Amino acid sequence: LLQRLFALMPAKKSLLSAATPLLAVNSVLLTGLVIRQFIPKLPPASAPIGKQQVPAKFVSGDTTFKVEMWERYDKLADDVREELQPLRIINRKYRGSHGEVVQLLMTAGNGRKVFHDPHTCSLGVNAMMRDIQVLEIPTKYGTLKVLESQYHEINRNDTFKVMMFYVVEEDIMQRTEQVRNRLFWQMLTGDNGKPSYFIRILNDGPGDNPQVRAEMSRFIAGLWNEIGG
Numbered sequence: 001l002l003q004r005l006f007a008l009m010p011a012k013k014s015l016l017s018a019a020t021p022l023l024a025v026n027s028v029l030l031t032g033l034v035i036r037q038f039i040p041k042l043p044p045a046s047a048p049i050g051k052q053q054v055p056a057k058f059v060s061g062d063t064t065f066k067v068e069m070w071e072r073y074d075k076l077a078d079d080v081r082e083e084l085q086p087l088r089i090i091n092r093k094y095r096g097s098h099g100e101v102v103q104l105l106m107t108a109g110n111g112r113k114v115f116h117d118p119h120t121c122s123l124g125v126n127a128m129m130r131d132i133q134v135l136e137i138p139t140k141y142g143t144l145k146v147l148e149s150q151y152h153e154i155n156r157n158d159t160f161k162v163m164m165f166y167v168v169e170e171d172i173m174q175r176t177e178q179v180r181n182r183l184f185w186q187m188l189t190g191d192n193g194k195p196s197y198f199i200r201i202l203n204d205g206p207g208d209n210p211q212v213r214a215e216m217s218r219f220i221a222g223l224w225n226e227i228g229g
Contacts, residue, residue, distance in 0.1 A: 067094055091103075108197050144221070
């Protein structure tokens with residue numbers, strides 16, 4: 001009986017071959033547990049800005065901006081919402097007292113979810129975005145830097161002005177590569193619990209001239225004076 005039992009036992013060489021990968025896996029797990037003790041605990045995630053905190057009416061310079069109701073008020077298309085999965089959606093139209101109309105889109109979430117590159121998305125709807133400059137807008141919280149771009153649909157001759165920026169861990173960013181670099185470090189070290197934001201302002205009508213730039217800058221300055229703190 002003992003001889004039969006010994007015959008069923010694997011050879012010493014087979015045992016060593018099986019033990020080697022197991023030891024490697026255990027070493028990795030043990031190293032991870034040790035390193036984890038030295039990594040500071042991440043803070044709990046804080047809630048993004050509330051819808052009621054983004055005013056439906058505000059004044060900037062000599063212009064009063066008021067929200068206009070429309071079909072996508074604080075909503076996104078189903079496919080876009082499913083892709084981005086934002087914690088908060090602010091999607092509104094504002095009309096200025098001088099007749100200007102601008103669209104505000106703000107999505108909030110953690111860094112990896114809120115990241116959204118309109119340059120890439122534009123290609124999917126047969127349009128193109130061309131960056132013009134980083135525009136500096138004075139506000140009561142200091143100079144706000146936004147990316148000024150042109151949005152052009154391929155099958156139309158109309159051009160629309162777009163301004164946008166990101167807020168990642170309370171830092172203002174304009175370029176997609178800046179956000180990608182920050183997201184890379186977030187993947188390695190985690191984030192600070194602060195929600196990130198993508199903020200885009202689109203002129204509702206076609207046109208790209210100094211007047212449109214001034215109108216949109218005035219809107220952004222007034223909005224940031226309300227929510228920038």
